[in-house]
Structures are given as structure tokens and as C-alpha cells.
Amino acid sequence: MPLNWNDHIIQRVNRARTLNLLSAKHRLVIVCVWLFLGLHFLGNEAFAQPPVVYDIKGVTQDKLRSNIRLYLQSLDVEKGLLREPYWQDEVGAAVASAVEPFGYYNSETRVSFEEKDAVTVTVTLNAPLIINKVTREIIGAGREDSAFRARFNGLKLKEGDVLDQTIYESFKSSMFNYALSNGYFDYHWQATRLDLVRDEKQANVLLIAQSGPQYQFGELMFIGDDKAKAIIERLKPFKTGDAYSSAALADFNRRLNQSGYFTRVIARPVVSDADGLLVPIEVSLLHRPTDAFNVSVGAATDTGPRVRLGWERPWVNSRGHSASSDIFISAPEQSITADYRIPMKNITQDYASIEAGYQFIEYNNTSFESETLSLSAHRYWQRDGSPWQHDGSITYLQETYDQGEVSSNTTSLVLPGYSLTYRDKDDDININKGSYVQILAQIGQEGFGSDIDFAKAVVEATFIRTFGDVHRVSVRGELGAIKTNSFDEVPTSLRFFAGGDQSVRGFDYREISPTAEVIDPETGNLILDSIGGKYLATSSIEYAYQFTDGWRAAAFVDVxxxxxxxxxxxxxxxxxxIHWLSPIGPVRFYIARGFAPDENTWQLHIMLGPEL
Structure with a gap:
């Protein structure tokens, strides 16, 4: 039956009232929910109880105290509840769980409240469990492996010792890792048991290992271009059929990454593809680009701004020969060098190289000017495990120079030589610990390709150490001597000079040396000019204090x-x-006061780049 208009109006009004009531209820519910959540989180923040601090007594061993404290801190309990018997029993159970791994299975615990309601946990350990018997056995090939047996018999738990389950569990894990690292890929524990006889306060240990066979190195498998196969085979420190060793594989990876031929390379065993006991070694690699270019810039008071441009071709042929060249440009010096390198038996540490170079030098503060052509052959080698690099060489050098009273003189020398170099540093840019030592000797004989008799020896060293993170000390020294039958014909580039950023600060570059009267080409007047000496001796000590991140204050003495x-x-x-440790390397500023027999000088020195 259809509704009349009045009934329709009444229904609309009733529906609106109902909706208003529902809306009010919804709003009330929402407000209550928000109020509850607010009180909940506020309560957590405002009324959270601080963690209970326990004073542990009766235990002197640090490892026991640390473990007890760790277990007690895991109890989620307020300090006030610890007066209740239930929670005191929980504390006792936690302490028992903490000390049982160390052999104390009969401990007693008492909880008390002393000054200012401090919670004191007094532990009586009582007598520990003593190892009564240790039974060990190896089944499999490991039984005949003396190194495996020695490792297996190295369990530190002996009969009569207090039981320490941490040693027991650690031994099981370390033995498993040792087995895998030495090719026992099927190793497993056939039986392990720790029997606790609490009434007699004794424990018995049973360890039976199934070593399985010892796997061996198999053939190499290459993922990617295998043009380096011959080189990689030479880098292997193992042969097919040798017993597998993770140490040998790590050495192989180190050699691969140090070879300079690859952008990325990794070698790993593929045990699942083993052929009998031979495990193939998968070599995944990515070669370096055919040509690599680099640009470096720097600056120093001695040379002003300088730029170095480099090019390298790491792969000239499949035998691993490489070629590189270098161009150096600064105001007083310009040079270009080329190097062809031939790897020998140990590619990363043993190689020969042929080097050729041209150098032009003209120093504004002296009348010195020279052009040098050089060609040399070097044989570099470094014994395994030794930080010392050896270099046997023979160099042909022809230098035309103007210096002092000598004008446009040309000297040719053939110089067999030998150098020994040690270099070690903790960082390539900001060095906190580093050492550098080089010993160099060259000799030439008149009539054997040399215009004069010539012998030269140089020893130089730099040591950097940092103490307490902020105290840095660097010590530097250099000694040199020349013996010849005609010093006037010794090329100026081979003579000794001192002074400058890396020598005796406070003086111009190469300013300290014997002098001679020369004609100034600009004024025509006679002036005294440094011409170089037969002997060299310099030393330096510098202290630097890092007073804030990125900055050090320094003081030095040079002589x-x-x-x-x-x-x-x-x-x-x-x-x-002052040193600024910039993102691109340290920038060092010095104000130096120089003291010479005939004059005192001031000099500002600015150096960019690492010291080693």
C-alpha cells in the first residue's frame, strides 16, 4: 500500500535521527580507540621501567660473569617483582643456564636487596663437572693425513679438566671448517656425545669423525673469454692432482686480481661437477679494456702545477705482454716515457721491461738546462712472501746540459745498476702507517760505452707512524755519494742537490749545493749558481696532531x-x-725558516698528494 506524504516525511526524520545516533556512536568509538592508543604508547614511553642492574657476587671468572649478566638481562621483569618467589626462581634458573656450559651443574643462587634497593645476585658455583674420559676416532682418509690428525687431536679438553662446553662446540665447528678447507668435502660427524654424570660430577666426551676422501684440484673451467688461459695457468700455485686447499685457492685469487689484466676475476671450486676426486676450478673473469687512459694533476712549490697523462694497453698478445706510456708536464720539467713489459714465471712479481724516455729540464732559479735521452732494460723480481722488490738494470743515458762553467756539454754513460725497494702503507691517499726504503747503486766504466768512470750509491727511507689516532710522526732521510774520475763531465741530472719540498724546506728547490760563477743569460752579470755535489745527506722529522676531522697541525725540523x-x-x-685531509688527498702547507752558513731564508711550501 503506498505511503502518503506525511508518512514519508516521518520516515525520513526517523532515519536521520538513527544516522545521527550511529554517527555519534562511531565518533565515540573512534575517540576511545585513539585515547587507548595514545595512553598505551604514552605509557610505554613515560612509564617504562629502567632495566634492572644486577650486582653479581661469588663469581670471579670474567667469562662466567659476562654470561650470567647476559642471561639476567634477557629476563623481562621489573625490579619490584624480584621480591616474589616466582621471579627469584626465574633468576636462579637463568644463572644455572648461564654457568652450566662451563661445567657448573650444581650452582645455587640467592637474590637480595641491599642499599637503595640494589639487586644483588649471590652465586655459589659448587664443584664443577670434571672430564673423566675423552674418546676420539677418525674414520676415512683423514686418518692417514698427519696435518688432519694433528688438528683433530688438538681438542683442548683433556681428562681432568673442568668441562667447558663452549670449547667442545667450538672444536666441532672449527674441525668441520678445517675439513672443508682442505678438501674433505664429505666430512661429517659420525657420532658426538657429551655424557654428564652429575652425581659423580663427571663428564665423558665422545667424538667420531668420518673424514671421507680428500679431493684434489682439477682442471680450470673458464666463464667468459679464455684468451688469458695461458697466463692464468701460469698464475696457478697448484697443479692438477694436488690436494685441494682453500689457502692455495685464495692465493690463486690474489694473484689473479694483482695481475692487472682483469677488471673482475674470481676462481671457485665446483664440487658438484667433480670427476672422481678431481674438483674443477671455475674461473669467471672480465678483461680490462684494450686501452686505458688516466689523467692526474698536482701541485708543489718546487714545480708549480703539474699534469701527468698515462696510457696503458694491458694485453698486447696472448703471452701477457703489456705496453704503457707516460707524459709529465710542469713549468721546469717535461718528459715522455714508454715501457714494454714482459711477464716472467711469476707474473705479478717477476717481469722484464724495456723503457725509453726523453726529458727536458730548465729551472728558473738556476742556469741549469738539460736534455736527456735514455734507454734501459730492467729485470724486476720479488720473492714469494717478501716485501722487497729487486731491480737489475742496464741503462744508456745521453745528456746535453748547460750548468755553471760548463756550456752545452754532452756526456754518454752505460750504467749497469741494481736497486732494492721496500714499500708498505695502510692507505693510498691518507697514510697513517707506512714505510719506504730504497737502496740504489749504478756504475759505469770509461771505454765500455761511458765517457767517464762513474759510480753512484743512494739510500733513502721514510717512516710514518700514528699513535692514539691523532699523533702522527714522520721521519725521512737520504744519503748519497758519487765517485768519478771527472766530476765536471757528470751529467747534472745525476749530481746531488738539496732544498725544496721533499728535502730541506726553507730553501728553493735544488738551492743547496756547491756553487760556481756563471753568466746570467737575462742580465749578462756574473752570479753564483748551484751546480750539484758529490755527496748528499738530509734528514727530517715532523710531528702532526689531528685536532679535528680532516685537519692536522704540524711542526718540523729538516737538516x-x-x-x-x-x-x-x-x-x-x-x-x-697545517694539513688538510681533502677527499682527493692531503694538502700540506708549511712556513719554513731556513738557516744556512751564509744566509737565513723564509719559504712557503705547498704540497698536494701522499708522502709515499
């Missing part, structure tokens, strides 16, 4: 000379400095 007379008075300098 030394380049001379023809070993009794010459030494020149020295002192001064402060």
Missing part, C-alpha cells in the same frame, strides 16, 4: 746538505705547518 766536502756545515730549517 742536510749537498756538497763536495764531507766536512761542510749542515743547513737546517724549522717551521709550522
Amino acid at each position: 742536510g746538505t749537498a756538497t763536495n766536502d764531507v766536512n761542510t756545515t749542515l743547513t737546517y730549517s724549522v717551521g709550522p705547518g
Whole structure:
């Protein structure tokens, strides 16, 4: 029956009232929910109880105390509840769980509240369990492996010792890892048991290992271009059929990454593809680009801005020969060198190279000018495990130079030589610990390709150490001597000079040396000019304090000379400095006061780049 208009109006009004009531209820529910959540989180933040601090007594061993504290901190309990018997029993159970791995299965615990309601946990350990019997046995090939047996018999738990389950569990894990690292890929524990006889306070240990066979190195499998196969085979420190060793594989990976031929390379065993006991070694690699270019810039007070451009071709042929060249440009010096490298037996540490170079030098503060052509053959080698690199060489050098009283003189020398170099540093840019030592000797004989008799020896060293993270000390020294039958014909580039950023600060580059009267090409007047000496002796010590991140304050003392007379008075300098450890390397500023027998000088030195 259809509704009349009045009934329709009444229904609309009733529906609206109902909706209003529902809306009010919904709003009330929402407000209550938000109020509950707010009180909940506020309660957690505002009324959270601080963690209980336990004072542990009766236990002196650090490892026991640490383990007890760890277990007690895992109890989620307020301090006030610890007066209840239930929670005191829980504390006792936690302490028992903490000390049982160390052989104490009969401990007693008492909880008390002393000054300021401090919670004191007094532990009585009582007598521990003593190892009564240790039974060990190896089944399989490991039984005949002396190294395997020695490792297996190295369990530190002996009869009469207090039971320490941490040693027991650690031994099982370490033995398993040792087996896998030495080719026992089927190794497993056939039986392990720790019997606890609490009434007699004794424990018995049973360890039976099934070693399985020892696997061996198999053939190499290559993932990617295998053009380096011959080189990689030479880098292997193992042969097919040798017993597998993770140490040998790690050495193989180190050699691969140090070879310089690959952008990315990794070698790993593929046990699932073993052919009998031979495990293939998968080599996944990515070769370096055919040609690599690099640009580096720097600056120093001695040379001003400098730029170095480099090119390298790491792969010239399948035998691993490589070629590179280098161009160096600064205001006083320009040079270009080329190097062809031939790897020998140990590719990463043993190689021969042929080097050719041209160099032009002209220093504004002297009348020195030279052009040098050189061609040399080097044989580099480094014994396994030794940080010392050896270099046997023979060099042909022809230098045309103007220096002092000598004008446009040309000297040719054939110089067999030998150098021994040690270099070690903790970082390539910001060095906190580093050492550098080089010993160099060259000799030439008149009539055997040389215009004069010539012998030269140089020893130089730098040591950097940092103490307490902020105290840095660097010590540097250099000694050199020349013996010849005609010093006037010794090329200036082979003579000794001192002074400058890396020598005795406070003086110009190469300023300290014997002098001679020369004609200034700009004024025509006679001036005294450094011409180089037969002997060199310099040393330096510097202290730097890092007073904030990225900045060090420094102070130094330099001393030394380049001379023809070993009794010459030494020149020295002192001064402060500041180091900025920039993202691209340290920038060092120094103000140096130089003291020489005939004058005192001031010099500002700015150096960019690492010291080693």
C-alpha cells in the first residue's frame, strides 16, 4: 500500500535521527580507540621501567660473569617483582643456564636487596663437572693425513679438566671448517656425545669423525673469454692432482686480481661437477679494456702545477705482454716515457721491461738546462712472501746540459745498476702507517760505452707512524755519494742537490749545493749558481696532531746538505705547518725558516698528494 506524504516525511526524520545516533556512536568509538592508543604508547614511553642492574657476587671468572649478566638481562621483569618467589626462581634458573656450559651443574643462587634497593645476585658455583674420559676416532682418509690428525687431536679438553662446553662446540665447528678447507668435502660427524654424570660430577666426551676422501684440484673451467688461459695457468700455485686447499685457492685469487689484466676475476671450486676426486676450478673473469687512459694533476712549490697523462694497453698478445706510456708536464720539467713489459714465471712479481724516455729540464732559479735521452732494460723480481722488490738494470743515458762553467756539454754513460725497494702503507691517499726504503747503486766504466768512470750509491727511507689516532710522526732521510774520475763531465741530472719540498724546506728547490760563477743569460752579470755535489745527506722529522676531522697541525725540523766536502756545515730549517685531509688527498702547507752558513731564508711550501 503506498505511503502518503506525511508518512514519508516521518520516515525520513526517523532515519536521520538513527544516522545521527550511529554517527555519534562511531565518533565515540573512534575517540576511545585513539585515547587507548595514545595512553598505551604514552605509557610505554613515560612509564617504562629502567632495566634492572644486577650486582653479581661469588663469581670471579670474567667469562662466567659476562654470561650470567647476559642471561639476567634477557629476563623481562621489573625490579619490584624480584621480591616474589616466582621471579627469584626465574633468576636462579637463568644463572644455572648461564654457568652450566662451563661445567657448573650444581650452582645455587640467592637474590637480595641491599642499599637503595640494589639487586644483588649471590652465586655459589659448587664443584664443577670434571672430564673423566675423552674418546676420539677418525674414520676415512683423514686418518692417514698427519696435518688432519694433528688438528683433530688438538681438542683442548683433556681428562681432568673442568668441562667447558663452549670449547667442545667450538672444536666441532672449527674441525668441520678445517675439513672443508682442505678438501674433505664429505666430512661429517659420525657420532658426538657429551655424557654428564652429575652425581659423580663427571663428564665423558665422545667424538667420531668420518673424514671421507680428500679431493684434489682439477682442471680450470673458464666463464667468459679464455684468451688469458695461458697466463692464468701460469698464475696457478697448484697443479692438477694436488690436494685441494682453500689457502692455495685464495692465493690463486690474489694473484689473479694483482695481475692487472682483469677488471673482475674470481676462481671457485665446483664440487658438484667433480670427476672422481678431481674438483674443477671455475674461473669467471672480465678483461680490462684494450686501452686505458688516466689523467692526474698536482701541485708543489718546487714545480708549480703539474699534469701527468698515462696510457696503458694491458694485453698486447696472448703471452701477457703489456705496453704503457707516460707524459709529465710542469713549468721546469717535461718528459715522455714508454715501457714494454714482459711477464716472467711469476707474473705479478717477476717481469722484464724495456723503457725509453726523453726529458727536458730548465729551472728558473738556476742556469741549469738539460736534455736527456735514455734507454734501459730492467729485470724486476720479488720473492714469494717478501716485501722487497729487486731491480737489475742496464741503462744508456745521453745528456746535453748547460750548468755553471760548463756550456752545452754532452756526456754518454752505460750504467749497469741494481736497486732494492721496500714499500708498505695502510692507505693510498691518507697514510697513517707506512714505510719506504730504497737502496740504489749504478756504475759505469770509461771505454765500455761511458765517457767517464762513474759510480753512484743512494739510500733513502721514510717512516710514518700514528699513535692514539691523532699523533702522527714522520721521519725521512737520504744519503748519497758519487765517485768519478771527472766530476765536471757528470751529467747534472745525476749530481746531488738539496732544498725544496721533499728535502730541506726553507730553501728553493735544488738551492743547496756547491756553487760556481756563471753568466746570467737575462742580465749578462756574473752570479753564483748551484751546480750539484758529490755527496748528499738530509734528514727530517715532523710531528702532526689531528685536532679535528680532516685537519692536522704540524711542526718540523729538516737538516742536510749537498756538497763536495764531507766536512761542510749542515743547513737546517724549522717551521709550522697545517694539513688538510681533502677527499682527493692531503694538502700540506708549511712556513719554513731556513738557516744556512751564509744566509737565513723564509719559504712557503705547498704540497698536494701522499708522502709515499
